[in-house]
Structure formats: structure tokens, C-alpha cells
Ligand SMILES: Nc1ncnc2c1ncn2[C@@H]1O[C@H](COP(=O)(O)OP(=O)(O)OP(=O)(O)O)[C@@H](O)[C@H]1O
């Protein structure tokens with residue numbers, strides 16, 4: 119009990135020091151906001167261009183199957199009537215030809231309904247949509263994964279198609295994927311109608327709205343990107359603060375009070391995390407209130423990834439403090455690593471527009487996992503389940519950094 | 533017979549194979565001011581860090597108020613207050629915030645900590661400056677705050693590691709008077725300093741330490757008597773005689 123109180127006292131003390139430090143406040147909160155405003159503005163220009171999502175569909179079913187009706191209903195009949203952001207949906211009549219086109223790189227990819235689709239839907243057993251894409255078309259592939267995941271989880275959730283493996287196709291545009299969200303809902307709605315028409319009670323469909331992710335809003339990836347970047351800056355600041363406390367002997371002085379070494383360590387972690395928590399909370403509030411950000415289909419997942427980011431970055435900060443001798447090296451190493459990891463980890467531009475090798479490198483940074491998670495949730499409309507891998511990896515990063523920090527932690531500067 | 537409040541038995545401490553403390557034993561009675569003198573690098577601070585539980589001895593036993601430092605460090609911490617040689621303050625916080633923070637860490641409630649902080653500030657003649665940031669304080673003021681923090685939570689035993697270093701006579705007198713009045717209220721004190729006449733005036737007994745060992749331990753009078761007429765020689769004469777004239781560190 120007493121040690122918990124001590125941890126609490128140490129945390130409050132850190133927040134007080136943070137609040138008393140104008141420079142730190144500026145770099146943790148005001149400065150990032152300037153970035154967000156600036157880049158949000160720039161990205162809005164980029165988004166404004168008319169670039170349309172194109173989705174190709176095909177079916178292997180014999181004529182008359184449900185998939186025919188679905189595709190027919192979804193197909194874009196008159197491209198000139200499309201509203202901005204609406205996808206152009208094309209029906210590829212010849213499955214084999216389409217496949218050949220993908221191989222020949224004439225087509226980036228398509229989704230095909232399987233031969234037994236109608237039967238599977240009517241009987242309620244599992245089937246899977248086939249995804250054919252050209253792996254060389256990295257942009258499209260990468261963007262698709264996120265989009266596909268959201269559709270897959272929606273279909274999965276409505277229990278029509280179990281173990282569905284989906285990916286989607288995008289030819290050009292990467293951001294107006296909100297349209298894909300519409301597509302997901304469209305498929306559900308159509309399936310639902312079909313099912314009712316057939317009077318098949320076995321198949322029930324959830325028709326709840328699964329969030330309207332407005333991917334046209336650049337804030338949805340600009341803000342999370344900078345949030346991830348700047349939360350690491352705050353960790354760098356915390357690291358130098360911690361080195362300072364070690365050097366000015368306050369850390370050692372704590373040990374002669376009632377605080378045990380573990381409580382001091384706990385207080386150091388919590389104090390660091392508390393600063394990041396304040397920062398991230400402000401980020402989200404500003405994003406939601408001023409940038410009309412949408413928290414996607416799973417705000418809980420957004421919050422959890424944010425919290426995991428706090429854990430990773432504060433563990434990183436404490437670890438960094440245990441590895442350097444001076445305040446100056448703590449802050450400069452902290453800032454440099456943050457600056458290198460941020461672009462590698464997709465904080466400055468979305469990872470899904472980068473080449474494969476960069477996406478691979480991103481995987482070794484916590485930033486990469488965090489931004490991928492945020493993008494899935496906020497840009498592609500993914501749900502909680504779709505970001506579980508990201509959460510687990512972030513947790514692993516936090517544990518590794520934290521363990522190193524705990525093992526190396528010293529209160530004195532000797 | 534007075535009872536030993538602090539008992540130290542054969543403590544040793546090495547840093548990277550170098551002996552900093554090499555088998556030291558002594559006791560301090562309740563209400564006694566015990567002076568620990570010695571040239572730079574003698575091991576005084578190391579002894580105090582061990583006694584205040586922030587550093588673990590390689591060997592030896594310490595008991596404070598009957599509690600074993602090894603077995604019950606929490607109880608020992610509860611009884612002692614430490615004024616470290618290096619100022620250990622949060623420069624960006626106010627004097628009051630520093631005192632309250634450390635007071636609460638000693639187990640005081642927020643209210644108790646605040647009232648103690650206010651009374652200690654007045655003891656140090658700093659009532660007016662309570663809300664000022666430490667970073668804006670002079671060296672003497674910081675020293676006084678450093679000492680005031682050691683008093684938070686009403687410790688029974690004080691470790692004062694050069695509390696008067698580098699400050700003007702006014703601040704020094706203030707600290708001096710504070711320690712005396714604490715002693716009069718029954719506080720037990722372990723005191724290190726490089727000011728010999730200070731030790732002479734203040735301490736009931738003095739140990740002179742060199743190279744990690746005690747080279748003498750007696751009352752100031754007793755020490756002086758070892759080398760001549762106690763009314764003619766000074767403690768500094770004794771010190772130089774016992775520790776030699778070569779430079780340290
Ligand atoms: N953490 C440490 N690592 C290595 N050596 C140390 C450490 N702390 C102290 N020492 C060494 O131990 C010896 C005793 O140091 P200590 O600080 O206890 O001396 P001191 O008597 O307090 O000196 P001063 O009067 O200068 O304060 C010195 O030789 C010092 O260099």
C-alpha cells in the first residue's frame with residue numbers, strides 16, 4: 119500500500135516537473151500540433167485530386183447464382199454519375215481472362231466469388247472469396263490488405279463466410295478507401311436481402327453500421343503518425359530528465375525515504391508514462407474536436423494501441439536513460455532515434471505507399487506496428503480483431519525494453 | 533550508561549576492488565552528536581550512504597534503534613534522515629513542493645507534510661521563499677533546504693554529510709544553531725565536515741578517518757590531549773598529525 123502511494127507521489131512529481139518545464143511542454147504538445155496542422159493542410163491538397171478506387175469483381179459460378187445478382191447490383195453502370203469517393207466497380211465476365219490479365223499486369227487484381235458460393239451461402243457453410251492480385255503491384259497490394267481485412271472481419275462477424283480470406287484491389291488511389299467500407303456494407307446488405315428473399319432463416323446478417331470511416335480526412339493518418347513520432351520525443355525528454363535526476367542525486371535520495379528500489383523504479387515508469395498519457399490525450403482530443411477525426415469501428419482498439427504506444431515509448435525512455443551517462447547524450451540519442459524511426463515506421467507518410475523493403479524495415483520499429491495498427495483502424499475501417507497482431511507486437515516491444523530497463527536501472531551516477 | 537542508538541560493526545565496502553571503507557566499527561549514543569572527520573576520499577560519504585541504506589555494504593552489521601539494517605531496512609529508513617553531501621533537490625520545483633514531496637515519501641500525509649514543511653522553512657529562515665523555485669536560490673539557501681528535507685518526517689537519527697560546505701557565515705550559523713537545538717530535543721546526529729573548529733564546538737565525540745579506516749576516536753578534548761595540552765593545540769593540529777600532510781585525491 120505504502121509503496122503504491124510512493125509510486126503515485128513519484129508520478130505526480132514527474133507531472134509537476136513536466137508542467138514546470140516550458141521547453142518540454144512546447145516540444146511535447148505545441149510543436150507536434152504545428153506539425154499536424156501543417157501536414158494536415160498539405161495532405162488535404164493531395165486528397166482533393168480526383169482519384170477513384172476501382173474494384174474488379176468476377177465469379178466462377180454458373181449463371182443464376184447469388185453472386186451474379188450481387189455483382190450485377192454493385193456494378194457501376196454509369197461512371198459519370200459516381201460521386202467523389204465512390205468506387206468504380208467493374209464486372210469482369212471472363213474469370214480465366216481476368217486471371218491472365220493480372221498475370222500480364224494488365225490488371226492489378228480482382229475478387230472472385232467461388233463456384234459454390236450460392237450453395238455455401240444458402241447452406242450456411244464456409245466458403246472463401248478468392249483474391250487474385252499481382253504481387254508486383256506493391257502499392258495496390260499493400261493498400262488492399264488493410265481494406266480487405268475490414269471486409270473480411272465484417273463478413274466473418276456476420277457468420278456467412280467462415281475463415282474468409284480476402285484481399286481487395288485498388289488500382290490507383292490509396293486513401294479514398296472509405297469507399298471500400300461502403301462496399302463491405304453493400305455486400306452485407308445485398309446478402310441480407312437475398313437471404314430474406316429466399317426465406318432462409320439460417321442465415322442472419324447483422325446490418326449494424328460498422329462506422330463510417332472517412333478516409334478522405336487526412337487527419338486520420340496524419341495525427342496518429344505524429345502522435346507516434348512525438349510520443350517517442352517525450353520519451354527522449356523523459357530519459358534525459360531521468361539522467362538528470364540520477365546526476366543531481368535526487369534519485370538516490372528517494373531511496374533513503376520509505377520508497378523501496380522497486381517503488382522508485384515503478385515511479386520512474388509511471389511518471390514517464392503519465393507524461394505520454396497527457397500528451398496522447400491532448401492529441402486525440404485535438405484530433406477529434408478540431409480535425410473531426412473518426413475513431414473508426416473500434417475506438418477501444420485505438421485507445422489500446424495508444425496505451426501500448428505509451429508503454430513502449432516509456433520503457434524505451436527508461437531503457438535509454440540506463441544506457442547513457444549524460445543528459446545531453448540522452449536527449450540527443452533520443453531525438454535522433456525518434457527522427458530515424460519515425461519515417462521508417464510510417465509516421466510521416468503511410469507505410470502502404472512505400473516499397474516492400476521499406477515495409478519490411480518498418481517491421482523492426484515499434485512505430486511501424488503502431489502506425490499500421492492505427493491505419494487499419496482509422497483509414498481502412500478495420501475492427502478490433504484486425505489489429506491484434508499489432509497489439510501483441512507492441513506489447514512484446516514494451517516487455518523487451520522494460521526488462522532491459524529494469525535490469526540496468528541504477529539510482530546513482532557512479 | 534547511555535544506550536547506543538546506532539551501532540556499526542566491521543563494515544567494508546570496495547569499489548572496483550578499491551577499498552573505500554575498510555572495517556569500521558563505532559556506536560553513537562542517543563542524543564549524541566558524533567563527528568566524522570577525514571581528508572577527501574577517506575570514505576566518510578561512503579559510510580553515510582551505507583548507513584542510510586542507499587548503498588549495500590560488502591560486509592559488516594549495522595543496527596539503528598535496535599533494527600538490523602540488513603533485515604529491516606524499512607524500519608531503519610523510518611528512523612533516519614539524510615542530508616547528502618551533494619545537493620539533492622528538484623531545481624524546477626518550489627522549496628515548499630520539495631519539502632512536501634519528500635515529507636510525503638517519509639509517510640506523512642499531505643497535510644502533515646505541509647505543516648512540517650512550513651515550520652522547517654521558518655526554522656531555516658526561508659519562510660518568505662517557500663513558493664520560490666530552487667533554481668533561483670543561492671547556494672546557502674539550497675544548503676538549508678537540503679538540510680530541511682532531512683528533517684521531514686521527524687527522524688530520530690540524522691546523517692549530515694558536510695551540510696555547511698561552501699556557504700557564508702550567516703547560513704552556516706543558522707544551520708549550526710538548528711543542529712544544536714535539535715540535539716537539545718534529543719536528536720542523534722552523525723556529522724561530517726572539513727571545518728575543524730565547527731566539529732570542535734559541536735561534536736560530543738569525533739572519529740578521524742583516513743583511507744577507509746578510523747585512525748582515532750575520542751572526545752575533542754581527548755583527541756587534543758593525545759598530542760599535547762588541550763588548551764593550546766587545535767583539532768586541526770590533531771587532524772594533520774594523524775592523517776599526514778600529503779595531498780589526497
Ligand atoms: N561509486 C563509487 N565508485 C567508485 N569509487 C568510489 C565511489 N564512491 C566513492 N568512491 C571512492 O571511495 C573513496 C571514498 O570516497 P568518499 O566519497 O566516501 O570519501 P569522502 O570521505 O566522503 O570524501 P570527501 O571529503 O571528498 O567528500 C574515494 O576514493 C572514492 O573515489
Ligand SMILES: [Mg+2]
Nearest residue numbers: 576577578617
Ligand atoms: Mg564525502
